[in-house]
Amino acid sequence: MVIVKVKKKNFTNLLKNCSLYRFILLITFTFFYQISFGQEKSEDKSYYGRVYGGLESNSQFYLDDSGLGVVQPDEPFRSNNYINVNYNFKKWTGGLQVESYEPNALLNYNPQFKGTDLATYYLKYKTEKWNITLGHFYEQFGSGLLLRAWEDRSLGINSALRGARIHYTPNSNYDFTLLYGRQRSGFSVTDGDIYGFNADVFLGEQLNLYEKNQDLSLGFSYVGRYESVDFENPNFNELTNSYSFRFDYLYNSFYINGEANYKSEDGLLNVQNELSNQFVKPGSAYQVNFGYSQLNLGVDVTLRRLENMGFFSEREPSIFVNSLGEVQTSFDYLDKFLNYVPALTKQHHSQLANIYVFQAQNSVLFEDSEIMRAGETGGQIDFFYTFEKGTDLGGKYGTQVSINLSSWYNLPGTYTFNPPDYDVDFFGIGNKYFHDYNIELKKKLNESWHIGANYINQYYDQRFLGGGKLVKTDIFTSEATYNFTKEKSLRLELEKMFADADRKDWVGGTAEFNLNKEFSFYVWDIYNYGNDDPSRQVHYLNVGGSYRKSAFSLTLNYGRQRGGLVCVGGVCRFVPESTGFSLSFNTSF
Amino acid sequence: MFVMNENKIIMKTSLVLLILFLSFSAISQDKLPNISIKDLKNRNVNLVSDFSEKGKTYVFSFWATWCMPCLRELEAIKEHYDEWSEELNMELVAISIDDSRTEKRIRPLVNGRNWPYTILHDKNQKLKRALSIVNIPYTVVVKNNKIEYIFNGYSQGEEEELYQSLKKL
Numbered sequence: 221m222v223i224v225k226v227k228k229k230n231f232t233n234l235l236k237n238c239s240l241y242r243f244i245l246l247i248t249f250t251f252f253y254q255i256s257f258g259q260e261k262s263e264d265k266s267y268y269g270r271v272y273g274g275l276e277s278n279s280q281f282y283l284d285d286s287g288l289g290v291v292q293p294d295e296p297f298r299s300n301n302y303i304n305v306n307y308n309f310k311k312w313t314g315g316l317q318v319e320s321y322e323p324n325a326l327l328n329y330n331p332q333f334k335g336t337d338l339a340t341y342y343l344k345y346k347t348e349k350w351n352i353t354l355g356h357f358y359e360q361f362g363s364g365l366l367l368r369a370w371e372d373r374s375l376g377i378n379s380a381l382r383g384a385r386i387h388y389t390p391n392s393n394y395d396f397t398l399l400y401g402r403q404r405s406g407f408s409v410t411d412g413d414i415y416g417f418n419a420d421v422f423l424g425e426q427l428n429l430y431e432k433n434q435d436l437s438l439g440f441s442y443v444g445r446y447e448s449v450d451f452e453n454p455n456f457n458e459l460t461n462s463y464s465f466r467f468d469y470l471y472n473s474f475y476i477n478g479e480a481n482y483k484s485e486d487g488l489l490n491v492q493n494e495l496s497n498q499f500v501k502p503g504s505a506y507q508v509n510f511g512y513s514q515l516n517l518g519v520d521v522t523l524r525r526l527e528n529m530g531f532f533s534e535r536e537p538s539i540f541v542n543s544l545g546e547v548q549t550s551f552d553y554l555d556k557f558l559n560y561v562p563a564l565t566k567q568h569h570s571q572l573a574n575i576y577v578f579q580a581q582n583s584v585l586f587e588d589s590e591i592m593r594a595g596e597t598g599g600q601i602d603f604f605y606t607f608e609k610g611t612d613l614g615g616k617y618g619t620q621v622s623i624n625l626s627s628w629y630n631l632p633g634t635y636t637f638n639p640p641d642y643d644v645d646f647f648g649i650g651n652k653y654f655h656d657y658n659i660e661l662k663k664k665l666n667e668s669w670h671i672g673a674n675y676i677n678q679y680y681d682q683r684f685l686g687g688g689k690l691v692k693t694d695i696f697t698s699e700a701t702y703n704f705t706k707e708k709s710l711r712l713e714l715e716k717m718f719a720d721a722d723r724k725d726w727v728g729g730t731a732e733f734n735l736n737k738e739f740s741f742y743v744w745d746i747y748n749y750g751n752d753d754p755s756r757q758v759h760y761l762n763v764g765g766s767y768r769k770s771a772f773s774l775t776l777n778y779g780r781q782r783g784g785l786v787c788v789g790g791v792c793r794f795v796p797e798s799t800g801f802s803l804s805f806n807t808s809f
Numbered sequence: 810m811f812v813m814n815e816n817k818i819i820m821k822t823s824l825v826l827l828i829l830f831l832s833f834s835a836i837s838q839d840k841l842p843n844i845s846i847k848d849l850k851n852r853n854v855n856l857v858s859d860f861s862e863k864g865k866t867y868v869f870s871f872w873a874t875w876c877m878p879c880l881r882e883l884e885a886i887k888e889h890y891d892e893w894s895e896e897l898n899m900e901l902v903a904i905s906i907d908d909s910r911t912e913k914r915i916r917p918l919v920n921g922r923n924w925p926y927t928i929l930h931d932k933n934q935k936l937k938r939a940l941s942i943v944n945i946p947y948t949v950v951v952k953n954n955k956i957e958y959i960f961n962g963y964s965q966g967e968e969e970e971l972y973q974s975l976k977k978l
Contacts, residue, residue, distance in 0.1 A: 270840070274941020304941060308842075346843070360933035363909035370908075370933060373943075392853055422851055437851045468851060475916060509913050518917025562910030567875035602914055604921025617888075620922065662884075670881070670965060701881075706969040734964035771959045773944065808941035808959075 269309030276302045276373065276806040280326055285799035288758060288780055293543065295324045296800075300333070302373060316341040319407075328795050329376045330553035331540050332406025339407060340380050351387035356380040359399060361418040361441040364560035365481050365505045366462045366531065369403065374786070375793045377554050380404045381414060395420040403533035405555050412533035414558065415444040439466035439479075445558065447534060449487070451497045456485045462503075462531065476510040483531060488584050490640070493549055495535050499640045501584065503528035505561075511602075518604040522564055527595040527631060527644060530583030531559040544796075554793060562791060564600045565656050566624040568676065570697045571728050571746050572717040576680035577787050578628060578654040584642075591684060592635040594642045597649055598628035617664040627655040630684065655679040670701040682722065689721040707736045715746070725750025741765040746782065774805040839956050841869070841949070842939040846904070846931050849916060854929055856936065861954055866899040866978055868971070870926075871937065871947040873907045874914040879946040882963040883924060889972065890925050897975050902927045906937050906945060952978050 279299035284292045299322055306315030320336035321329070342355030358380055360368040371378045383401025397418040402409035424435040441464040448458050461484045468477035483503035487495045504527050511520035533556045537549035550556050561582040568574055581596040603623040607614035630651045633644030644650075658676040665671060676695040682688030699713040715728040728746035735741070745761040762779025783797035841860075845853040860867045870886075872879035883903060886893075893899055903926040905915050912930065919928050931937055940949070942961075948971065950958040958974050960967075 272842075272939075272941075274943070276941075276943055306939075358933060358935065358938070360909075363912075364933075365909075368909075368933065371938070389853075420851075424850065424852075435850050470850065473920070511913070511917050513917045513920030516921060516923050518919075518921030520913055520917040522913050560909060562908065564910065567911060569875070569877050602917055604917050606921060606923055620884075622921075664884075701965045703966045706966040709965045711965070737960075737964065737967050737970050740962075740964060766962075768962045771941075771961060773961050806941075806943040 269307060271305065271307050272809060273303065273305040273315070274806065274808040275304075276804075278326065278373075278802070278804045280798075280800050280802040282327070282798055282800040285780065288797050288799055290797050290799060293327065298324045298326050300326050300329065300373070302339075311346055312344070313346065314341075314343040325376075327798055328542070328793070330406060330550070330555055331542070332408075332538075332555070333376065334406075337407045339378065340382075340404065349389055351385075351389075353385045353387075356382050356404065357385050357399075357401070359385065359397070359416070360560070361397070361416065361443065362439050362464055362466050362479060363507070365479070365507070365529065366441055366443040366464050366483075366559050367414075367416055368558075368560035369401075370560070372791070375554055375791055377557075377791070378404055379555075379557060382409050383414075393422045393425055403556065403558065405533075405538075405550070410533040410556055412445050412447040414533060415442075415446070417442045433472050435468075435470040437468045439468075440464065441466075443531075443558070445531070445533060449495065449535070453497075454487070455497050455500045456487050460484055460486045460531075473514045474510070474512050476508070478508040479506070481505040481529070483529065487535065488528070488640075489536065491586065493537055493539065496640075501528050501642075503531070505529045505582075516606040516608060518602070520602040521599065522601075523599040524564060525595070525597040525631070525646070526561065526580065526582045528582075528584045529559065529561060529595065532556045533558050552794065554791060560791075563628075564598075565626045565628075565654070566600075566602075566658060567787075568658075568674075570674065570676075570695065570713070570715050571730075571744065572715045572726050573658075573674075573676050573678075573695050573697070574787065575717070575723075575726070575782075575784060576678055576691055576693060576719075577785050577792055578656070578680065578685070579785075579787075579792050581628070581630070581653060581684070586635075586637060586640045589637040592637060592640075592642065593630045593650075593684060594633070594635070594644050595631050596628050596653065597631055598626065598653075600624070600626035615663065616666070620662040622660040622662075623658070624660075625655075625657050628653045651681070651684060652679065653681055653684050668703050671699065673698045691719055691721045693717055693719045707734070709734045713744075719750070723748050723751050723756070738769055739765065739767055771809075772805070772807040775803070777802045840954055841951060841956065842936065844936050844939060846929050846936055849919070849928050849930065857954060860900075860902065860951065863953060864898065865952070866897060866957075866975055867951045868899060868901045868975070869904055869949045869951065870901060871904050871906055871931075871942060871945045871949075873905055873945060874911045874918050875907070876945050878963045880922075881965060882946050882948075882968065883926070884922070885965070885968045886971075887922075887924060889968070893972060893975070897978075899975055900927060902929060904929045904931050904936065906931050906934050908932070908934070950974065950978070 282293050282296045301320040304317045306313060317340045319339040321333045325333045340356035342353055342357060344353045358369045369379045369381045381401030381403055385399040388396045399416045401414050418441045420439045422437045424430050429435050443462045444459055446459045464479060464481045466479040485500050485502045487497055488499040490496050507524040509522040537551045540548050542548055561580040563578045563580045565578050581593055584594050586592045605621045607619040609616060609618040613619055629649035631644040632648040632650040633642055635642045656678050660674045662672045674697040678693040680691045695717045697715045701709055701711045703709045711732040713730040717726040719725060726746055726748050730744035732742040743763045745759050747759045749757055751757045760780040760782050762777055764777035766775040778801050781798045785792035786795050841856045843857050845855045848854050907915055946963045948960040949956055957978055
């Protein structure tokens with residue numbers, strides 16, 4: 221009741237002073253509020269619409285750990301919480317997300333995530349042909365090389381655009397999108413104005429391609445970013461224009477698709493992260509993917525070349541100083557990115573294969589006269605094969621083999637450090653950044669036993685990838701699952717990594733016991749026994765358990781977090797070493 | 810100073826409304842959202858209208874090429890799939906949430922593994938978001954456009970549980 225009074229008292233002021241989006245929000249809420257009350261009166265649920273959403277909470281209590289050399293942070297208990305509620309009534313849907321980082325966000329999240337506040341909200345009108353959204357929205361054009369607005373809570377990414385979007389689908393052969401917005405950053409938005417247009421055309425039906433076992437689709441995108449700059453005579457346009465052309469063609473079991481992206485000339489950042497008016501370059505991205513698949517066999521090849529494809533909603537990053545006194549930028553927190561440029565490498569599930577993880581090198585970076593890069597070029601090959609059951613290698617239940625090879629390089633050409641400049645070739649390769657050659661085998665032996673094995677060979681040149689030495693690794697993993705009953709199973713995994721530099725050799729193991737479909741428990745450890753510094757030969761032991769029922773799941777963990785990159789879908793967040801208890805739960809409603 | 814007040818009001822209003830919404834849990838999500846995503850031939854497929862055959866059970870299984878438990882689950886179901894679909898009038902729809910990092914692996918993997926399922930691709934994860942899915946594998950069982958069961962996670966052997974649940978429908 222008190223809250224309602226406060227609301228009434230300030231309502232006039234509120235109307236007068238609040239910015240437009242808050243007003244729209246209030247109206248939206250009032251609308252839902254009334255409809256929600258209407259629901260009690262009726263037996264017919266569907267008529268009054270539906271409420272749906274989800275809740276997610278990730279908390280951690282950090283501890284002192286002299287063995288790891290970490291001290292308890294000022295606020296040892298930290299928690300990231302998200303509640304998302306949507307209401308759908310006929311053609312209308314509205315929703316909001318409240319986020320709460322109390323008393324503070326988990327270690328090394330964007331410092332702008334602080335306190336509890338309204339994070340995103342939207343109102344959407346959707347018919348068969350039209351889909352109009354006001355407020356925050358997520359979007360991806362093509363593969364996202366120009367624009368992807370998305371959310372990944374474990375990485376601390378929410379790059380939703382706040383503005384308006386019109387999506388028009390006249391029939392199943394066309395898709396058009398027109399949008400304007402500003403990108404979310406923390407609980408606010410950045411200064412860049414983002415304009416976008418996307419068209420996808422599906423020609424399969426019009427050209428009668430389905431009958432010929434063919435399919436063809438074409439795509440075009442435009443993304444513009446306007447941000448005023450302080451230079452008196454800027455050597456580049458304040459509006460940066462980017463274009464993308466794409467195609468996807470299928471013929472029986474063969475497919476090929478590709479895209480070309482261009483970004484107009486724009487100022488680059490100098491070593492101090494300040495915008496330069498002299499170092500001005502355009503950007504481009506090209507990708508070709510083709511493959512062939514038939515029963516039990518699949519082959520896929522992707523080639524990609526990126527040049528100066530860092531694309532941000534604000535040209536200069538925000539600078540922060542963290543609790544340890546280190547200078548960090550909004551780029552380190554994966555903030556203000558307009559496009560999505562994932563590393564095209566295999567995403568491993570083994571703990572040790574995730575220590576030296578490659579990230580796409582799409583941006584220009586001039587660190588010193590040795591380390592200068594303008595992008596990346598390279599490729600990846602995947603091969604999937606199933607030995608049928610009943611064959612020599614297939615055995616009674618069949619055997620699955622996956623092979624994956626990827627290599628990535630700097631762009632070849634001439635680089636000068638002072639004044640910064642580069643002139644790169646389109647074809648060819650420069651210094652090697654990374655490779656990952658791996659093979660995986662999976663097999664079911666009988667009703668009780670499933671086994672698997674992996675071999676991974678990596679080359680990771682830290683000199684170009686954030687500092688350090690060149691590291692070469694060989695990783696062996698093996699796993700086995702034993703079913704006591706249909707419900708009760710034990711999974712064991714052993715890992716071994718030989719590395720010739722940096723923290724050198726590791727060994728690891730995991731045991732996971734599934735008591736029934738609701739409860740499971742695990743213990744895992746990775747041990748850096750090969751470290752040259754005996755005081756750094758540490759274990760990272762973790763124990764925990766989880767409970768899940770229907771849409772609800774809860775996980776409790778105690779243990780050590782290895783400092784380094786934590787990656788989801790090829791995008792990585794740096795986390796410091798830490799020890800503590802963590803509790804996560806989530807559900808939907 | 811005023812901005813602070815205004816923020817607080819908005820926050821409080823939202824919280825009150827949130828609680829109100831939650832108290833109406835009786836009308837919580839019992840249907841799939843009316844969203845269209847693409848199949849592997851880039852055609853739009855609507856989650857409601859394209860899976861609405863009366864009396865048929867649809868098992869929507871969210872997976873990704875990099876998700877080991879997902880692959881284990883879909884492999885395990887594959888072994889029984891012929892019997893199940895014959896006995897139960899069911900169809901499994903495997904919805905990949907791979908993004909552009911790994912989406913190129915979907916086509917060769919599905920064929921290389923010889924999966925008999927209908928495959929859809931939730932490109933920018935709008936369906937995953939609408940269902941508030943945090944982790945995969947995540948399986949939603951729908952009959953006559955009504956969500957009957959949700960299973961989150963998978964441990965080896967759990968497909969039997971799914972089968973028993975489907976039999977009850």
